[in-house]
Amino acid sequence: MATTTPTTRRAFRRTDDYTPGTPKVKLVEEKLSALGLTSVLIKVHAISLNYRDANIAHGGNPWPVLPNGILCNDAAGEVVAAGEKVKRFAIGDRxxxxxxxxxISGRELGRSWLAADEDGVMADYVIFDEEVLVKLPSYLDCISAATIPCAGVTAWSALKGMSIGQTVLIQGTGGVSVFALKLARAAGLRVILTSSSDEKLQRMKEKYSNPPLLTVNYAKRPDWHEEVLQLTDGVGVDIVVENGGTPSLVQSMKCTRRGGIVSQVGYLGKQDPKDLAELVPVIIDRRVVLRGINGGSRYDTEDFCAALSATRIQLDDLIDSVFPFEKAEEAIEYLWQGRQVGKLVLRL
Incomplete structure (x- = not known):
């Protein structure tokens, strides 16, 4: 295998300055580490941002992060060099x-998240051991494929156990939510989508009009779970893709059918333990299965890529905006303001 490699890379590292109005990332040129025997050098072509990235950049991550680390854990790229003992990949693989x-398998006890415990992928070159890499579906371009590892696999994991004809409640119009909506509809599920913005809900209804999308504005109706129950004839939904955290979790359970599933994928709301005062009686009464979703394993990612390749589902309609790599700061601010409906991607 080829061993010629560039010696430096461009990367955006966090400034760790959380003062409003100050830059959250800084473009640097730094030396690339040596290529190990089982590691792979990847030329990055696209980087997908998640709310988590904006939250980390603004100091809101609830877990420790590497000081001045590199943001982002979603990327698509091409293998340009590989160590002598690499077996799973070849030059040119995406x-x-x-x-x-x-x-890796789902049985590991520890964790190490990109852009938190270790550097992320907001760079033009990255190096990883072959064991933590997956091949991307060949029918997708890099812009679409970059949304798969975090948002896509999170949505895939959140919907596990679904079956045709069931109803799923999806909160918000961010990347994971829109991905979950698309997957749910492809799998024959009825979708109820919530948002605090009538404009965003209308955009989604127009975009996904057949069959008609059911929507609820939770800002206009504080007891929004009652509206969800009305839409399901009092039964409740089968699965919830729960994005809010403490402000919405109990209400999500209240509109989940008895024995249904709530997949907790995010914490977008202002977290307050007082909101969980009814948690225990509600979870017992409704026999709800509450499961934490922390992305997915490598095996989950490979399964998802196989499903995409088999169905050839197009993902371009998930993309809200594409920014050039050099405009990373603007993209982070756009995301922080919640202006997106779907995914933001940096193109290199």
Whole structure:
């Protein structure tokens, strides 16, 4: 295998300055580390941003992060060099790292998240061990494929156990939510989508009009779970893709059918333990299965890529905006303001 490699890379590192109005990332040129025997050098072609990235950049991550680390855990790129003992990949393969580099089979006890415990992928070149990489579906371009490792696999994991004809409640119009909506509809599920913006809900209804999309504005109706129950004839939904955290979790359970599933994928709301006062009686009464979703393992990612390749589902309609790599700061601010409906991607 080829061993010629560039010696430096461009990367955006966090400034760790959380003062409003100050830059959150800084473009640097730094030396690339040596290529190990089982590691792979990837030329990055696209980087997908998640709310998590903006939150980390603004100091809001609830877990420790590497000081001045590199943001982002979603990327698509091309193998340009590989170590002598690499077996799973060849030069030219399109690949992406998994988001938790210790989560291979699903049985691992530890974790190590990109852009938190270790550097992320907001760079023009990255190096990873072959064990934490997956091949991307060949029918997708890099812009679409870059959304797969975090948002896509999170949505895939959140919907596990679904079956045709069931109803899923999806909160918000961010990357994971829109991905979950698309997957749910492709799988024959009825979708109820919530947002605080009538404009965003209308855009989604127009975009996904057949069959008609059911929507609820939770800002206009504080007891929004009652509206969800009305839409399901009092039964409740089968699965919830729960994005809010403490402000919405109990209400999500209240509109989940008895024995249904709530997949907790995010914490977008202002977290307050007082909101969980009814948690225990509600979870017992409704026999709800509450499961934490922390992305997925490498095996989950490979399964998802196989499903995409088999169905050839197009993902370009998930993309809200594409920014040039050099405009990373603007993209982070756009995301932080919640202006997106779907995914933001940096193109290199």
């Amino acid at each position: 690949v992406a790292p998994i988001i938790d580099t210790q989560f």
